[in-house]
Amino acid sequence: MFISLSQANPDTPENMRNSMRNIVLLMMSLALIACGGSNSDSRNSATSENEAKGIYTGLTDSGKELTAIIRSDGEFYIFIQESDGRRDDLSGLISGTATAAEGNFVSDNALARNFDGGESRAYNVTASYVAADYLTGIITDVSSGRGIGFTVSSRTDNDSDPDLEKLSGEYFSGLYKGVSDTTVESIYVAVQVEVDGSLSGSRVFSRMLSSGFCSFSGTLSPRSGSHLFNVAVSFPDNECLLSAEELNGIAYYDEDVNQLFVAVFNADRSSGLFFSGLKGY
Template sequence: MTANQPKRKYQLPEEEKTPTVNEAQGIYKGITDTGRRLVALALDGGDHAFLYGREGVNEFLLSGTILGNATASQEAFTSTGATSLNFIEQSTSGVSITANYVVGQYLTESIEVPGADSVEITSSYEDDYNSSPYLTASSGNLFDVSVSFAKLDCRLLANQTLTGVAYHDGENFRLYIAAPTEDRQGGLSSVDSMMDTFSIEY
């Protein structure tokens, strides 16, 4: 008699997972229905930073930053756990963002703030995202940054290193930076120009 040979078990190779890419990635500029200027930075991994304020004389006066992580597919952009850092009122609040977009053209956002009226925004895609970088960058003129704070330089963020995103606007000679803390309840937001620097540590 021939002993029964055990059946060999063949394991299929695991299907390779394709990293999720934010279809709405890019740099957008627009204006809110309250008259504020907006620069929206949407990264390929879903993280986003919306910096808003008003134009001064050769400067951008920063009013706040909205930080979060969004999903974007089939022309629908959603960020339900975003944080709004309002520098005018010196407050933080949770907000939700819903938007429609067309890849490489525009992003129209509605920002829901609990207990307040929603903010409507229309913004247009900036070709800077795909153009040749002025600085060493990860995507055009949008690039990663790391900012460290010494104890003597900053009491609120002493001995911390923050990572974030920066956008070099060569046309207007400005550098926008958003580097949040891990919980997105604070961090550094900054707009630098050849004429002035406006930054907030919060």
């Protein structure tokens, strides 16, 4: 599997139960397709407010930590972290657009990025949900047909307005992930967010080095009706990996642990900047 979501023994009783659940969810997905519940392009069918919108946290069946963000227009981002890893490091991200109706969440256009390198891969995401409560389902690699189960629960801050004053500060211990086609760079950066929504980032060691780093800048604005921020980022230096790209996406600030998540892509999602960092005081 491209993003290693599971390393479990397939013959254990737990995984046999997970397999049965996956079969049931697969049958549900096929039934939706047969009844016209899924469109060949989920992005085009997500025209109304997505019933599953919100921010969720949970685990895959193999124990990897997930932070799943579903916007009101159906666009979603699933941040993946190792359960025993650093809070400021991401191992991968899955993004796409989904429909959600009558308890069925379906995406057939998701792309997965492994931050160890390599090309993006196509994934399907099928889940059952209770609005503002939970999602449980399968993330399936289209090319191999292999899937992994997951369950995520809704965050209590879903209905609170995003607050630039709370977000503002320095996130000094985060790992920036820059992706351009098959190239990935992973660099420790310090990200500064101002109360006016301006954003800047540079290598942590730039304070000790006179050259050899790429800085980036951007803007954040509260996204109405959610606990999210819209983000636009650019690299002014022409020598940077992402200097030619216009990057747009979302940011989420988890106030419980003072953690900032950022995901911004170019238009075709072939390049992007991804960040997880902890606020310093």
